[in-house]
Each structure stands twice: as C-alpha cells, then as structure tokens.
Amino acid sequence: MAVVRxxxxxxxxxxxxxxxxxxxxxxxxxxxxxxxxxxxERGFSAGVQGGEDADIWKHMTAAGIERDVLAVVLPDDAEQxxxxxxxxxxxxxxxRLGVTETVERLREIPYEVRLGPAVLxxxxxxx
Numbered sequence: 721m722a723v724v725r726x727x728x729x730x731x732x733x734x735x736x737x738x739x740x741x742x743x744x745x746x747x748x749x750x751x752x753x754x755x756x757x758x759x760x761e762r763g764f765s766a767g768v769q770g771g772e773d774a775d776i777w778k779h780m781t782a783a784g785i786e787r788d789v790l791a792v793v794l795p796d797d798a799e800q801x802x803x804x805x806x807x808x809x810x811x812x813x814x815x816r817l818g819v820t821e822t823v824e825r826l827r828e829i830p831y832e833v834r835l836g837p838a839v840l841x842x843x844x845x846x847x
Contacts, residue, residue: 721819725749726810726829730789731836739767740776742785742839744792748814758813762792777842785843786833805831 726748733741745760766788768776795806807823814821835843 722751723748723814723819723821723826723829724751725832726805726826727832727834728789728793729834729836730785730839732838732842733763735776735842738769738776739765740780740842741765742788744789746793746810748810748819750819756817756819758810758817764788764792780843782835782840782843785835785839789833 726746728744728746731743731745733743735741742763742765743760744762744764746758747755748758749755766776766780768779790804793806794804795809805826807826810826811821811823
C-alpha cells in the first residue's frame, strides 16, 4: 500500500461561550481508499475575554483554525530545520501500521486540513 494523501483533522472537544478546545489528529489516506489515524494526542484551545462580544465563535474563522492546526502539527524544531512536518516521525508511524514510505515521497504528497462537523457547524462565516 502507498499513501496518496496526508492530513490533519480538527475536532471540537468542548466549548463554552468564551473558550473552545480542539483535538487534532493526523491521518493518511492509502491507495486502496482507506484512512488510517497516525496519532491523535494533540490539540489546542482558543478563548476570548468576557464582555459583550465574548462569543468565541464570532472571532473564529475556518482559515484561522486551519492555521492553528498547522501550528500544532509543526515540528518543535521547525524554525531551526525548516521542515513543515515531522517527516521521519510520520514515516515511523506509517511503518508501525505496515505502510512503507520514504521522507522524500511524503514531502510530495498533498497535505490537507479538515475541520470536523461540530467545528464547521459553529462557524457562521469565513471572514
């Protein structure tokens, strides 16, 4: 099997009127059409201060959430090594699932960010 697409899925874990907590998982889509989760232990939170405009969703956009997701999956040493993903780690995670890939090949594969249905349903517009 070969990887045809990589991506991250952002799902809403919990929310109040002033804070939202998101869970981020990375996945691979294989050439047989199946999707495998590579890891699901990351996430982030966003919040606003109280006041009349304290509804967090008034301040959220799909593009903003996608930027936050990419920041979460970025390697810790990205600024030093210039890598936009932890390619070696992703190769290792795939190998544990029985999928053999190389760093060079993964770099060529399209990477997408998907927002889960609970996130999409709360976004009113993409400002």
